[in-house]
Amino acid sequence: MEINMKSISHALTANGVHVYLSVKLEYLVGNRLVCQECQEPWYMNLTECFMCGSINPFLYQCNNEDCKQYISITNAGKKCTFCNMEGTLHQECPNQNCFTNVNTELKVAINNLGGTFNKNSGFSISQQYCLNCGSQYHNYQTRVIYPLFISEETKKIRIEEIKKEVPLDSLAYFVLVLYSKNKRKYYAMKIVEVYQYEKLDLSKLNFTNEFSKIVDQIFSK
Amino acid sequence: MQTKLLNKDTENSFPINPFPDVNPQEFNKLNKKRVTEDFVSENFIAIGWEVFEPFTDTGIDRIITKKICPNNHTSLFEDLKEKCPICKSKPIEITRYVQVKTRALKKGIFGFTLKSKDIRIDPRHVFVLYCDTTIDFLILPIFDYLNFFKTKDMNPFAPTSFRKGNYKLNSLRYNFDSNHWSWGRHSWESYRNIDGLKRIQNPSIDLNIEAETIKTRELSNEMLTKFSAGGSYPRNFEEIVNKNLQEKLKKNQDKKNVIRRRESIIKELLVNVRNPETKESVNKYWETIKNLEFVGEEES
Numbered sequence: 380m381e382i383n384m385k386s387i388s389h390a391l392t393a394n395g396v397h398v399y400l401s402v403k404l405e406y407l408v409g410n411r412l413v414c415q416e417c418q419e420p421w422y423m424n425l426t427e428c429f430m431c432g433s434i435n436p437f438l439y440q441c442n443n444e445d446c447k448q449y450i451s452i453t454n455a456g457k458k459c460t461f462c463n464m465e466g467t468l469h470q471e472c473p474n475q476n477c478f479t480n481v482n483t484e485l486k487v488a489i490n491n492l493g494g495t496f497n498k499n500s501g502f503s504i505s506q507q508y509c510l511n512c513g514s515q516y517h518n519y520q521t522r523v524i525y526p527l528f529i530s531e532e533t534k535k536i537r538i539e540e541i542k543k544e545v546p547l548d549s550l551a552y553f554v555l556v557l558y559s560k561n562k563r564k565y566y567a568m569k570i571v572e573v574y575q576y577e578k579l580d581l582s583k584l585n586f587t588n589e590f591s592k593i594v595d596q597i598f599s600k
Numbered sequence: 601m602q603t604k605l606l607n608k609d610t611e612n613s614f615p616i617n618p619f620p621d622v623n624p625q626e627f628n629k630l631n632k633k634r635v636t637e638d639f640v641s642e643n644f645i646a647i648g649w650e651v652f653e654p655f656t657d658t659g660i661d662r663i664i665t666k667k668i669c670p671n672n673h674t675s676l677f678e679d680l681k682e683k684c685p686i687c688k689s690k691p692i693e694i695t696r697y698v699q700v701k702t703r704a705l706k707k708g709i710f711g712f713t714l715k716s717k718d719i720r721i722d723p724r725h726v727f728v729l730y731c732d733t734t735i736d737f738l739i740l741p742i743f744d745y746l747n748f749f750k751t752k753d754m755n756p757f758a759p760t761s762f763r764k765g766n767y768k769l770n771s772l773r774y775n776f777d778s779n780h781w782s783w784g785r786h787s788w789e790s791y792r793n794i795d796g797l798k799r800i801q802n803p804s805i806d807l808n809i810e811a812e813t814i815k816t817r818e819l820s821n822e823m824l825t826k827f828s829a830g831g832s833y834p835r836n837f838e839e840i841v842n843k844n845l846q847e848k849l850k851k852n853q854d855k856k857n858v859i860r861r862r863e864s865i866i867k868e869l870l871v872n873v874r875n876p877e878t879k880e881s882v883n884k885y886w887e888t889i890k891n892l893e894f895v896g897e898e899e900s
Contacts (some may be wrong), residue, residue: 388655389657392655397654397655397656397658397660397661398654398655398656399652399653399654399655399663400652400653400654400655401650401652402651402653407655408652408663410660410663410697412720412722415810415813422884423659423717423718423720424717424793429763429827429845429847430841430844430845431861432848432852432858432861432862433861433862433865434862434866435885436869436871436882437881437882437885437886438873438878438882447872448874449740449869449873449874449878450870450878451877451878451881451882453881453885458639462898472869473865473866473869474861474865475868478841482840483613484837485833485840485841486836488833488834488837492832498764498765499764500764500832501760501761501762501763501764501832502760502762502763502764503763504716505715505716505717505719508852508855508858509855511712511859512855512859513812513852513854513855513856513857513858513859514855515721515817515821515852516721516810516813516814516817517720517721517722517813518721518722518809518813519660519695519697519722519725521695539828548693585737
């Protein structure tokens with residue numbers, strides 16, 4: 380894979396986009412799983428409480444009634460660092476009104492397996508509700524991305540020169556990458572818009588240094 | 601360049617071995633990853649799909665697209681370049697997000713594991729179970745996968761091991777004598793090869809994506825929001841846990857309730873967590889989890 384295409388692929392990945400490669404290698408497919416209603420990214424590796432939907436806080440809570448402190452699961456050993464009791468740390472649901480906390484018999488049974496958010500308990504599940512709006516619906520959001528690498532000296536582009544065998548798909552974008560020595564600037568345009576012109580005057584385009592803004596533009600609703 | 605491989609001998613066969621120099625059975629568990637991925641890709645390319653491979657490993661093994669008639673007149677073995685010769689409609693592009701599981705049979709069993717993170721709601725999400733012993737694809741859109749269990753009154757999503765991620769499903773079997781795939785005593789022939797292809801080359805999924813997503817979510821909730829005690833918990837928990845799970849679904853129908861509750865829990869948590877480093881570690885874990893989306897899992 381050509382180094383400039385690789386660079387753009389890595390930049391997309393760093394901005395939360397899963398990149399897929401066409402066999403032709405002239406273009407990329409960018410994909411994200413997002414909330415259908417608000418486009419907030421959806422993380423299937425994030426877990427929530429099976430009983431109430433609270434997000435995994437990655438904390439142990441000490442079961443000692445006189446302590447009840449929280450400790451990061453990174454730092455925790457077998458003893459609570461606050462009260463020094465052993466065997467009291469569990470990955471409980473942070474919602475005190477959750478059934479896993481309210482039903483004491485169930486709580487004991489779950490804590491015997493490490494707590495709600497311990498994988499062994501079976502009481503956590505991958506994200507079911509949007510982090511932003513609470514919706515339960517998610518979809519894949521897919522864009523075709525054609526990076527075009529243009530040296531800084533170029534003033535205008537004739538559209539005929541860049542016309543590819545591209546479906547006039549409303550979800551396909553050119554990403555113009557203007558480069559000079561160590562600087563890069565970016566501009567994204569829908570392909571259906573580009574094809575309306577004979578020439579693109581680069582001096583009239585508002586390039587940005589921030590690749591993340593290009594990603595936001597391409598993946599907006 | 602993506603090229604079609606069909607010739608007179610293989611026309612209308614699916615799948616075929618696209619690599620004339622080697623058989624799938626010559627590979628073992630340790631060296632077959634690449635060839636099985638290519639096998640799946642080349643077979644879809646041969647029948648008119650565009651196939652996209654991940655730049656880095658993710659949960660979706662392939663994205664595939666195809667241009668077809670919106671009234672479903674397009675042959676399974678072709679793509680539509682111009683107007684449909686039957687109804688004159690312009691082609692639409694359909695997209696499928698494919699998760700591939702490849703297994704050799706062990707005593708006739710195709711064993712695999714699906715976790716809760718694999719159950720996506722987008723109706724274009726598809727499982728392709730590729731058996732390299734028999735050279736078969738079992739192809740199921742997510743709705744069809746969930747619906748199979750609902751209609752047969754089975755639920756492999758209720759046990760705690762499903763949510764633990766270690767529930768190995770061992771009911772999918774191939775009978776060498778009868779050349780027949782089944783799940784327990786239920787036939788899976790309607791998902792096999794060409795019949796499976798018909799299920800994913802259905803334009804109504806793409807044309808009605810919002811409605812199909814809602815339908816898939818309703819079915820997913822029905823199947824996944826169930827608790828079975830199994831060997832991990834006393835049986836008497838089942839009724840009360842399931843009752844509370846249904847209450848959760850009802851309460852959370854109002855999305856604002858979900859957000860309000862989560863916000864108040866986080867607020868309370870941040871008050872109760874004394875150590876600022878501990879608070880910081882929570883944020884770090886959330887960031888790590890988001891980045892895990894870009895790390896593929898090795899198939900086990």
